[in-house]
Amino acid sequence: VRRRQFLVGALTGGTALMVGFRIGRARANPAPAASKRARFQPNAFVSVDEAGLVTVTLPKSEMGQGVNTALTQLVAEELDVDLAAIQVETADADPRYVYAGAQMKFMLTGGSSSTRTSWLPLREAGAAARALLVAAAAAAWKCAPSEIHTESGKLLGPHGKQASYGEFVRAASDMQGKQPGEIKLKEPAQWKRIGKPLARVDVPAKVDGSAKFGLDLQLPGLLTAVVERCPAFGGRVAKLDASKAKAVKGVRHVVEIASGVAVVADGYWPAMQGRKALEVSWDFGPNANLSTSGLEKTFDEALAKTGAVARHQGDADGALASAKKKVEATYRLPYLAHSPLEPLNATAKIDAAGCHVWAPTQAQTFSQQVAAKITGLPLEKIFVHTTLLGGGFGRRGETDFVAEAVELAKATKSPVKVVWSREDEIQHGFYRPMMTTRISAALDASGMPIAWRQRIASPSIFQRVLPQFIQNGLDRTSVDGSGADMPYGIPNVHVDCVQMDVGVPVGFWRSVGHSSNGFATECFVDELAAAAGMDPVAYRRKLLADKPRERALLDLCAEKAGWSKPLAKGRTRGVALHGSFGSLVAQIAEISVENKAIKVHRVVCAVDCGPVVNPDILEAQIQGGIAFGLGPTLKSLITLEKGRVTQSNFHDYEVLRMAEMPHVEVHIVPSTEKLGGIGEVGVPPVAPAVANAVFAATKKRLRRLPLSSAWS
């Protein structure tokens, strides 16, 4: 299958050679000088021009996680080119950029999957390009390809023969359609770029203000739109008087669209002034009475229902019925907004060629589909250009902001950039689902669990976005990280999930179900250790008797954190171990508590994610994951009153700030395990590690997030 992809790519390479410039592609760092030069494009991902400039076109969005660097390292390794000689761009929506054989049949950046899914195809893409260049040089130099070596964009042949890649671009292109021969990837021992902390390619433009994000896009005649949406989910416009809004200087149009009332103006400020002048009365719809207190009751009641079975092993009910010692606890987690710092936005323009969309998006294919539906144009006439993303965290995998831009470009016959205010983003999200779970365990005489029974009450994300992924009534994202897939060896386990359908939109939030279930699982294991009178690390080790990889990771974390050593006065530690997205992470948090105020001083983290592409980016992702998880651990939450979100901006939807950032130490286990994800895996363990440290400090179990809301 993969071979076919290369052959197809080689054929299109011929076109690329002649055209040399693809119209409509938004480059992160354009190099116009390169545009007229002949180039060799053996596959969709790599091209080399006559001057030796390599362009790597990635199917993944750069949202801070470092794909523009790490994925380029994969190509560069096999192509033997330095990152400095490479221009990186993000591919437009195009089926050629869905990896052959991929699970996801669409372009999407998510699920901590970018490096994992690119690991083989991007190295092969680099190797295939190199093989053709070598073959072209071998033909010219009348030697065997095996006599030619490559190094930093140079071909080195016998008798001192030497050429740059650029010199063989035309010859290599003439070999189009020919099999590059057996592609042999380098052995790990030969790697010069994979595994090295190479500097990020996007950093220089991000320190001088020149990096272009979606919100920074400028086009001739571009108008800016803001949208007034019904405060309650599922409501609609009952009556609209736009006369005052239209009278605001700079306002061009007021348009009713599916999501609300749009004010389209010369810029953001006049658009907002026009929006404030709108007179709208709303039909608040079926969810107008939703409140967090009511929802908590509904979720608690759901724990009495029977759910879709996520795991059934042995006889948990029987073991619990006859157990001498039982432990039971209920954990409650709130809705959370994503709040990437770049406000949501998208730009659309419809012209004779079709519909152009420029968006900071994680979801190119879905954006293309939604634009096709609105415009009635075929997919081939929808051009989705991905800009840099000012954060994503799952929110930019949605297409609501893209749909608005396309609707407005169509209605106003002008290019339109739709911009969400921070209030819009916090109050009209696809939230991390609220979740309540109860776990019961039976302990044997030595205090070890012989049964784990868990019920989870959670809304489903897949029900809205990918209903085909729901199997036997179960959305796996609702149970990920729970007793359904915990690493611990317990003979009798039953986990089920009651799907809650309560009218609040939910979506993928960095680490998804792992972020909530990880809290419950790792807090509960800690409760079991306490019930057994055992040290939390020693207890987990005993439960991991058959899991050497997990045990080794926990040991490393404990050693680096000085788990067995005394702490400064007033400090305590808590531990958590969590596997997600193919990687394992252990964290030990060191905290102090004063008047119920929790201060996290230090988090020691051990990671086993298989081979590492860029250890510096890995460290940054773990630091970032811990910061992202710590806000909701300590203080972030979304609540509802009268069907609407109570919070509106960063003064009441509080996120982690500088003074609250602990010192984070990251220890990477040298590993030959299967490659795992890294963008999300740092998030789940931090909340339970901190909560368990709070127990060590206060003997109080805080079973609700954020912890600030859990003291009673």
Added chain:
Amino acid sequence: MPITLDINGKKRVVDVSPETPLLWVLRDTLGLTGTKFGCGMAQCGACTVHVGGAATRSCVLPVAACAGQKIVTIEGLAQGPTHHPLQQAWIEAQVPQCGWCQSGQLMAAAALLQRTPHPSDADIDDAMSGNICRCGTYERIRLAVKKAAGGGK
């Protein structure tokens, strides 16, 4: 009525309503998009610029209040072709992830170093806690500020 602004050492004349926040004049009127929008109510620091030498949230500052004052944005932080020491330190420490907040972080840090050339951790936390980074680059920012402060001795 036209308003004359001094931005990065250049005179710029804009004709906008006087209550328009400086942020939107920079971004929408003048095309200086290095200064970022994050919250619109001085809660996140993404829009931080220097006005009269002080770190200022441009999203809530009416443009009329800026007339006659020296305004410096991220585009003018480096004087000449070389980076400001903080930008250099940011690159060395590989601070940015998504990068959206970093213009504001750098402008806040530059104002801090002008006041306090050798800041302690607490000084940095105090001066920088108004600048949100959702990617969690805080620890690297601390490192980079100290690196720049040390290098500037």
